[in-house]
Structures are given as structure tokens and as C-alpha cells.
Amino acid sequence: MANLRVMILTNRWYESGGVENFIRQLVRETRDSVDYVVVSLITHVEGSLPCKKVGPVIPSGNISGIYSDSGRIIRALQGQHCDVIHIQASNGSAFYLAHLAERAGIPKRIVHSHNAGGETDSDAIKKLVGSLSSAVYSRAATDLWACSRNAGEHLFGNRPFTVFMNGIDIAKYAFSKEKRVRLRHELEVGEDSFLLGSIGRISKQKNPLFQVRVFHELKRLLPNTRFCMVGSGDMEQEVDSLIDSLCLSGDIIRVKQTSDAASFYSAFDGLLFPPVFEGLSFVGIEAQCSGLPVYGSEALPRELKITDRISFWSLDESPSAWAERIASNAGSLSIDDRPRYSDALRDAGFDRKTCFARIAKSYGGARA
Numbered sequence: 001m002a003n004l005r006v007m008i009l010t011n012r013w014y015e016s017g018g019v020e021n022f023i024r025q026l027v028r029e030t031r032d033s034v035d036y037v038v039v040s041l042i043t044h045v046e047g048s049l050p051c052k053k054v055g056p057v058i059p060s061g062n063i064s065g066i067y068s069d070s071g072r073i074i075r076a077l078q079g080q081h082c083d084v085i086h087i088q089a090s091n092g093s094a095f096y097l098a099h100l101a102e103r104a105g106i107p108k109r110i111v112h113s114h115n116a117g118g119e120t121d122s123d124a125i126k127k128l129v130g131s132l133s134s135a136v137y138s139r140a141a142t143d144l145w146a147c148s149r150n151a152g153e154h155l156f157g158n159r160p161f162t163v164f165m166n167g168i169d170i171a172k173y174a175f176s177k178e179k180r181v182r183l184r185h186e187l188e189v190g191e192d193s194f195l196l197g198s199i200g201r202i203s204k205q206k207n208p209l210f211q212v213r214v215f216h217e218l219k220r221l222l223p224n225t226r227f228c229m230v231g232s233g234d235m236e237q238e239v240d241s242l243i244d245s246l247c248l249s250g251d252i253i254r255v256k257q258t259s260d261a262a263s264f265y266s267a268f269d270g271l272l273f274p275p276v277f278e279g280l281s282f283v284g285i286e287a288q289c290s291g292l293p294v295y296g297s298e299a300l301p302r303e304l305k306i307t308d309r310i311s312f313w314s315l316d317e318s319p320s321a322w323a324e325r326i327a328s329n330a331g332s333l334s335i336d337d338r339p340r341y342s343d344a345l346r347d348a349g350f351d352r353k354t355c356f357a358r359i360a361k362s363y364g365g366a367r368a
Contacts, residue, residue, distance in 0.1 A: 194224065
């Protein structure tokens with residue numbers, strides 16, 4: 001019996017994105033039992049991904065092309081001869097893609113919600129189009145999946161859906177003193193300094209300007225503190241301008257990308273994570289596995305409360321209020337406590353082998 005052929009469809013490929021991390025781990029963990037094709041509508045797909053890759057499908061590079069270039073998308077979907085399409089969704093346009101997959105003859109059409117909000121919330125026209133697509137084409141999806149309860153309710157409302165937790169490599173993200181010492185040496189951060197960090201796209205969703213302002217206030221309270229921002233995105237210029245205006249360029253370390261997030265979690269003393277919307281974030285899970293205190297916003301789903309290392313604070317509070325809480329917490333931290341948190345993640349069911357095996361099984365098994 002041949003393996004089931006599954007297409008994973010995403011609008012675009014962000015090398016350091018959370019959805020891309022999910023896809024990367026899913027493919028690598030289950031490729032022996034599933035024949036994957038990863039398709040990106042408007043960008044190329046990472047070259048090292050161990051499966052067939054297709055993209056960009058829409059030559060204009062504009063995501064609005066899913067409506068104007070629907071015939072091209074249907075032909076691209078038909079050409080892969082897949083049994084299942086697994087659509088990575090942040091808004092209602094995913095249901096229109098499910099409709100195109102139905103027209104392409106793909107029998108099982110999964111819409112998988114990854115966010116408890118959406119970038120379209122700031123664009124009235126895009127939000128309206130997404131809402132209309134959800135209303136008109138909702139029946140095109142055969143299965144509704146979500147990474148968290150919040151993400152499911154955001155996109156699916158009161159329709160039934162299945163939650164699949166984001167699994168991680170527990171051993172990889174467990175705290176490592178060796179990684180901590182090595183990376184802090186490379187970053188030129190002494191062990192007596194408090195190193196605050198963030199990992200994620202430099203985009204509106206991740207609230208990077210608020211992050212810089214929190215650090216600015218924290219610097220007043222803890223003079224011997226540094227901030228390491230890991231990630232890139234469309235707000236980099238705004239972030240760099242704010243850093244310069246606050247005279248923080250000597251205190252903030254900018255790392256545009258990394259393939260070794262685990263070392264950064266071990267090197268950090270706290271993770272600043274104040275998104276304006278978010279699903280069940282890999283960053284939040286991985287950081288807790290490393291025993292790293294996570295200073296998060298109330299936009300994070302409560303399923304992320306896996307350990308006592310994460311806090312949820314209101315974005316209505318000022319950056320100075322956040323800084324005061326971080327400063328008061330900093331004095332009570334000990335790296336000696338951090339190694340035990342990896343066992344807590346394993347006990348809570350976040351081991352990737354278990355999580356991704358469940359997804360592969362839910363695709364429907366092998367075909368004749």
C-alpha cells in the first residue's frame with residue numbers, strides 16, 4: 001500500500017515563522033508514513049524541506065490573487081494528485097481555498113487555524129473578504145482543526161473543531177548550561193547581566209515597538225540589562241528608528257535569523273512575548289521547556305499555561321508597569337531550577353512524536 005499523499009498549503013513561506021516551524025517538524029517527523037507536497041501560493045518554499053516543494057503559484061506575488069487567479073490555483077492543485085489538502089489558515093480566505101481544492105477533486109480538505117486573531121483585523125476590506133469567504137464557502141472544508149481553543153473559536157465560531165497541540169523536541173529545547181555559556185560569550189553578555197530576549201517576526205502581530213519600550217523602562221530599573229531581539233520582518237525599519245531615538249543601540253542585540261533557537265532560550269534570563277494576537281505558539285512552548293520565564297500578553301491562549309514559568313499581562317498596562325514586574329521577578333530567578341521543566345512539558349503531552357503521529361493518523365491512513 002502506498003502512503004497517503006498530502007498537500008500542505010500556505011499563503012507564503014516565512015523562514016522563521018511559527019507555522020513554517022510546525023510544517024517543518026510535521027514533515028520531518030512523519031514523512032515515512034505520509035507523502036508530502038508543500039505548496040506556497042506567493043513565495044518559494046525552503047529548499048532543505050525533505051519533500052516536494054511547489055511555489056510560488058501566483059506569479060504576481062499578491063495574495064489577492066487567490067481570487068483573480070483561481071483557475072491557476074486549481075490547475076496547480078490538480079497537478080499534485082493529492083488525497084488530502086491541509087490548509088494553514090489565519091483568516092476566512094482559507095475556506096475559499098478549500099472550495100478551490102474541492103473543485104480540483106481533492107476529497108479531504110482540512111482548514112487548520114493557527115491564530116486567535118488575524119492581520120486582516122487592521123484592514124477592513126481584507127477582513128470583510130475573509131468573513132464573506134468563511135460564510136459562503138464554509139461547507140467546502142471537510143475537517144476543521146486548530147492549534148488551540150482560542151484559535152478554533154476565532155475562525156470557526158460555534159462549529160465543532162479538533163485541537164492538535166504543537167509538539168516540540170523536548171530534548172532539544174531542554175535547558176543547557178553549556179549552550180548558555182557559549183552563546184552569551186558570543187553575544188558578549190556577562191553572566192552577571194540580565195539578558196531579556198524575544199524571538200519572532202518583527203511584525204505588528206508580535207508588537208515589537210512595545211517590546212522596545214518595555215526594555216527602555218527596564219533599563220532604568222536594571223542598568224545591567226541587555227535585550228536580544230531575534231527575528232526579521234516588515235517593521236524592522238520602525239524598530240531600528242525607535243531604538244536609535246531612545247539611545248538603546250548599544251544595549252539591544254539584533255539577530256535577524258537563527259537555526260538554533262534552543263541556544264537562545266538557554267542564554268536568555270527572560271522572554272518578552274507581548275503579541276496582539278497569537279495561537280498556541282511554538283515559542284511559548286519551547287521557552288517553557290527551557291525553564292525560561294515568559295512575560296506574555298493576555299492575547300496568548302490559556303492552553304499555553306503549561307508551567308508556572310509563564311505570566312499573562314494586559315497590553316493596556318504601560319511599558320513601565322511591565323518593566324516593574326519583570327524587574328521584581330528577576331531577583332528571584334535561579335538557573336539551577338531550569339533543567340526540571342523539560343519533564344513538565346513531556347508529562348503535559350507536548351512531545352512532538354506523539355503530537356505529530358496523531359496528526360498523521362488523522363489524515364486518514366494509507367491508500368491502496
